[in-house]
Amino acid sequence: MxxxxxxxxxxxxxxxxxxxxxxxxxxxxxxxxxxxxxxxxxxxxxxxxxxxxxxxxxxxxxxxxxxxxxxxxxxxxxxxxxxxxxxxxxxxxxxxxxxxxxxxxxxxxxxxxxxxxxxxxxxxxxxxxxxxxxxxxxxxxxxxxxxxxxxxxxxxxxxxxxxTEVSDEEAAQKSMKYVYFSFNKTGDDGNTTQMTDEEKEALKKDAEAFRQGAEDAEDFPAYATEKGYEAANLTFDSSTTSPAQELIKAADALAEGELTDVVEGPSGYYVAKVTSLLDREATDTKKExxxxxxxxxxxxxxxxxxxxxxxxxxxxxxxxxxxxxxxxxxxxxxxxxxxx
The missing domain is CATH 1.10.4030 (Triger factor/SurA peptide-binding fold)
Structure with a gap:
């Protein structure tokens, strides 16, 4: 300012x-x-x-x-x-x-x-x-x-x-693609409400089915689209907190190309695939x-x-x-x- x-x-x-x-x-x-x-x-x-x-x-x-x-x-x-x-x-x-x-x-x-x-x-x-x-x-x-x-x-x-010297190790940013299964639902009147426990259980089964199919899919985003979902991109490190700390912790423990299990966050479930352990562009931005x-x-x-x-x-x-x-x-x- x-x-x-x-x-x-x-x-x-x-x-x-x-x-x-x-x-x-x-x-x-x-x-x-x-x-x-x-x-x-x-x-x-x-x-x-x-x-x-x-x-x-x-x-x-x-x-x-x-x-x-x-x-x-x-x-x-x-x-x-x-x-x-x-x-x-x-x-x-x-x-x-x-x-x-x-x-x-x-x-x-x-x-x-x-x-x-x-x-x-x-x-x-x-x-x-x-x-x-x-x-x-x-x-x-x-x-x-x-x-x-x-x-x-x-x-x-x-x-x-x-x-001004910053190593790749200090600034390293990983990347993932993830699908989010929200606990919120929108009614016919346009209002958003929270799912019941029973609905959350059904949603978790959907997430587990998606995760199982994604295991064999060569293209995670394409598979997500095929199943009616949208894969989001995220660069992160261990200090990242959004969209959910639970997702970051799970993905941070994986090797490149691996999938998380179904991860429960405060507002929904996540399934993610780690796409890089050193995202060059994001790492350079972090250095700056x-x-x-x-x-x-x-x-x-x-x-x-x-x-x-x-x-x-x-x-x-x-x-x-x-x-x-x-x-x-x-x-x-x-x-x-x-x-x-």
């Missing part, structure tokens, strides 16, 4: 909706301090509102319009949880900015031009009223984009020496994932080290004024090209 914010700002038309009772926010107030560096309420508000708009776009359809007041975990609303993440992100961006000279990080003329282009486009696309609600004045927009640009440059610099995780771990650890060295203070009375429940935000993407 953070990496695409520059491009979103360049393309974004904001719709900010005040519901009721929003506390007046002074953009010059200090919402937090990292060492001697002050994070203004304006910067925090603008960054938070863009993050809010993304969450609302992705999750409101199934969490509902009152998603922010819903419970994310015991004793914590979605607003609490997301705002905690946003505050951590802001602190991280500022501590990275404080240490950019350690890595000789500067903004190029191209960077500065891209930032100004994005800020100008945002300013032209939005009304003064909406920009005031989200602290979207040009100076604040440019400051947030500057911080994000520095952050990405610092990410590259800090992780430049990460170990492992390298990415190493970089993220190195990056996070360095940020945490620097933050531990600073006195960090959050002014809760100011931060509380940035309220997602009382002010909604939407983004309409105009399709403009992304800034760097």
């Amino acid at each position: 953070k990496r695409k914010l520059v491009g979103l700002v360049l393309a974004a038309v904001i719709g900010a909706v005040s519901v009721t009772g929003c506390s007046k926010l002074d953009n010059d107030d200090v919402v937090a301090e990292v060492g001697g560096t002050k994070i203004t309420a304006g910067v925090a508000n603008f960054y938070a509102r863009f993050q809010q708009s993304q969450y609302e776009a992705y999750y409101s359809s199934f969490l509902g319009n009152d998603m922010w007041s819903g419970e994310a975990e015991e004793g914590k609303t979605y607003e609490d949880s997301v705002k905690e993440t946003i505050m951590n992100n802001l602190q991280s961006m500022y501590v990275l900015d404080m240490h950019k000279k350690d890595y000789d990080i500067t903004l190029t003329e191209e960077d500065e031009a891209a930032i100004k282009k994005a800020a100008d486009a945002f300013g032209e696309a939005n009304t003064l009223e909406d920009k005031e609600l989200i602290s979207g004045d040009s100076d604040t927009v440019e400051e947030v984009l500057r911080l994000l640009t520095v952050q990405e440059k610092m990410r590259e610099a800090i992780t430049a020496d990460v170990d 994932s492992i390298i990415s995780e190493r970089k993220q771990t190195m990056f996070n650890e360095q940020i945490e080290k620097w933050l531990d060295e600073e006195k960090v203070t959050v002014h809760k009375s100011v931060w509380k004024k940035i309220n997602f429940v009382k002010q909604g935000v939407t983004i309409k993407d105009t399709g403009s090209e992304e800034s760097k």
Whole structure:
């Protein structure tokens, strides 16, 4: 989300909706301090509102319009949880900015031009009223984009020496084809219900019959189709949990070309055939994932080290004024090209 914010700002038309009772926010107030560096309420508000708009776009359809007041975990609303993440992100961006000279990080003329282009486009696309609600004045927009640009440059610099060697053994991904026999059934009225125990027993016999026939079939997917089923593809390792841990455990113990017995999972039966003990494409993709995780771990650890060295203070009375429940935000993407 953070990496695409520059491009979103360049393309974004904001719709900010005040519901009721929003506390007046002074953009010059200090919402937090990292060492001697002050994070203004304006910067925090603008960054938070863009993050809010993304969450609302992705999750409101199934969490509902009152998603922010819903419970994310015991004793914590979605607003609490997301705002905690946003505050951590802001602190991280500022501590990275404080240490950019350690890595000789500067903004190029191209960077500065891209930032100004994005800020100008945002300013032209939005009304003064909406920009005031989200602290979207040009100076604040440019400051947030500057911080994000520095952050990405610092990410590259800090992780430049990460170990990029990953063996096939460490990343190995197997592959299987499987047929799923669901415990759910759909009635004539279109409603889905759970099978009875007797129906599950009958279904298991069907799965066992399929498994017996598949033993002699040269082409597992073709045999499945012939019998009215569909064979799904899956790449996996021992840590895979979907579609069912029971299936993964059974398949992981087999040699290439072998079939599982009928495996019972929480929602149905499975019959699978292991097709490869080293799926090349999936293994290479896993290697990239492992390298990415190493970089993220190195990056996070360095940020945490620097933050531990600073006195960090959050002014809760100011931060509380940035309220997602009382002010909604939407983004309409105009399709403009992304800034760097």
